[in-house]
Amino acid sequence: TGEDVALSRRVAATFLMMTMADFSDQLFDWQDRLFNNANGRLEFRGNTWTSLWPGTGKPGLWTTSISRMGVLYSLIVREEEIYIAHRAHTTGKEGDDSATRDEDIALVIPPVFDGCTKVLDADDQKAARDLYWEAVCSDEEATDRCKVEELLRQSVAKNPFVGEPRLVLAQMCLNAEMYEEAQEQAEEGLKLLLEWGSSWDKRMPWEGWVSWGRAMLTKAKEKDWPHTSFGILSLGLVK
Incomplete structure (x- = not known):
């Protein structure tokens, strides 16, 4: 109807968190093609409705x-904490507005992006994805291991918030019998995957990435x- 709908901060924050979870679970390069998301800002400005599913799987x-x-x-969560603390300090009790403010809804900050404290630059995001894609789609892992390894290291440096590049790098280290670094990369990659609960590289399901990492x-x-x-x-195989 076009009318404004008033929402409490906690309800708005919950919708925001659900959107984050939905995007991480659903989106891959096909949606980028649908909405012409070449700049990585996900502004939904394009309308390429003829884009063929499933795209490249990138x-x-x-x-x-x-x-x-x-x-x-995280800013909303912090402001909620400040408001409640201030209210308790000034009234000596929780106050009568807690029900209308939906304070029964718990706001939990997820661990992704260092506890939702970091913003990933759009150019770094795209560069990291393209470096990773070049590495995993290369036929040179056997003939030019150093090149593929460097591509993965650059990808991790550009976007340290997803786990799959670290797991592929862990395999490169295992192939070279670099066991200590392989363990470090596998541990960090698994930690990130478990924090997300969904896969970034959706060519394989999240459970597959976790199993391979373990x-x-x-x-x-x-x-x-x-x-x-x-x-x-x-x-x-089970021993």
């Missing part, structure tokens, strides 16, 4: 947008990585 450019949402969410972490700790194709294929 990770989407959504992390900058929800990093901004996360900072806004398998690599186990082998890194054991300092034992297969050097045959059947050995790699058998990593999921």
Whole structure:
């Protein structure tokens, strides 16, 4: 109807958090094509409705947008805490407006983006995605390991908030028998994946990435990585 709808801060914050979760779970490069999101700002300005699903499967450019949402969410949480503390100090009690302010809704800050304190630059987001894509789609991992490894390191440096580039880098380290760094990268990659609860590279489901990361972490700790194709294929076997 076009009428304004008044919402409490907590309800607005909940919608914001649900949008963050929805974007992280659903978006990949097909939506970038639909809305011409070449600049990575996710402004929904385009209308390429003929874009063919599922696209290339490349990770989407959504992390900058929800990093901004996360900072806004954490600001609302902080303002709510200040308001309640001030009210208790001035009235000596919680006050009578708690019900109308939906204070029964808990606001929990998720761990992503360092507890929703960091904003990822849109250009860094895109550069990190493209570096990662070049690395994982390259045919040079066997002939030019150093090049692929450097692409992954640059990707991680540009966007340290997603786990998949670290897991691919962990495998590169395992291939080179660099077990200590492989363990570090696998641990950090798994931590990030578990914080998100969804995958950034959606060519594989979140559960698949977690399982692969755990398998690599186990082998890194054991300092034992297969050097045959059947050995790699058998990593999921239960001993």
